[in-house]
Amino acid sequence: MGDLERTPLSALHEELGARMVGFAGYAMPVQFEGIMAEHGWTREKAGLFDVSHMGQVILRGRDWDHVAGAFERLVPQDVLGLAEGRQRYGLFTDENGGILDDLMFANRGDHLFAVANAAVKARDIARMRAALEPEIAVEEITDRALLALQGPRAEAVLAELAPGVREMRFMDVATVELEGAECWVSRSGYTGEDGFEISVPEAAAEALARRLLAHEDVAPIGLGARDSLRLEAGLCLYGHDMDTTTLPAEAGLAWAIQKLRRRGGAREGGFPGAGAVLDQIEAGPARRRVGLRPQGRAPMREGVALYAEAEGGDPVGRITSGGFGPTVGGPVAMGYVPVDMAAPGTTLYGELRGKRLPVTVETLPFVAANFKR
């Protein structure tokens, strides 16, 4: 773990016996008790995740409309229309319409708060600075940890520290005092479960984590279960299920582009690659991200080639994320296939160790979301 950065919770993870791995330049816990147990715990109780490696960024202008209007130059979302105290899922696109990252951004009244993926946060921030400064101040927040508390018991647990969080709905954002620290809390996550993401000053992070972990319904969860949870929830992982070679519509993310930014909308286009992104929404993509259920028991992971037939022919697609779904109780995957093979129930074949094994196209998510709308 020589050159890896540590988070404010690294020492705690080690104390708890985590198996640590390098991820996006950080020493992160991949598992504590075990991925299956942690996955199940999060679906049934509440799991505490350290996601401090993710990028936290504040954008400031004269006022919300100023910063929101500027941010719309970088993302295909309706930013100006986002209400104060609300968060939205967004995408950074490049000049070809390819996806540079996905992110969450929130209207925090006088500023915009964004959370971006660890692996590409430096690129995101450089891009924001290049496009928006000096008009908009772009500040990377490096003195805060980011925790996620996820699962059906998350609300009850966090409400013991701050009863007001019960009133928050999915994608609400608020400043909440937790254990004496000013935290920025959103009701969201990356597991398909109800829960919260908590930006906490680094000096207070370990105490807050210990307080949450002291609750009988809370256990620490590593990145391994985070991945299996998000896969079952049908959520994309940047760099795997989407990247600069995928456009939003084929990634199944057209829903994240509000009508107002589409063709004929009041603020149509105006973001990088708008022509290509909007063309593909209008015309429909040639391929699509779909859920895939291997019919056998062998997991099919990223990179497995997909074929239309059991024998012969060229690959028609590829698995971009896959593994064992503990809640599903079998292998699950996502991948890209031609739209005429994307209908649920279609049988395709994944090539595993030289053998073509059947997979069924399935509707995502594999496990229904449990959000508090």
Add this chain to the structure above:
Amino acid sequence: MKYTEEHEWLDADGDVITVGITVHAAEQLGDVVFVELPEVGQTVSKDDEIVVIESVKAASDIMAPLDGEIVEINDAIVDDPAKVNDDPEGEAWFFKIKASDLAPMDDYMDVATYKAFIG
């Protein structure tokens, strides 16, 4: 009992060797979710990849430790791969091989050497 650097244990009964993976290997793999075993009657050569183990995290292979013929496999771990985590050095053995050449057994580690090997 002998051990390989690939973390297999080998329990010899004459020229029939029972093969499994060590507790250390099972811990490193994490939760095992899929096992594919060779077929009974299959002739294998030393270092052939004859078992696939998939954990929640990753796929890995087990190699034949000796030349010989597979004479028995443990279907119970195919039906319930979690057994590999529960009892890797007991109930969750993988296969039995009738060795045609026992010489490599002398090169494998004894328990003390294996313990030193895994640190």
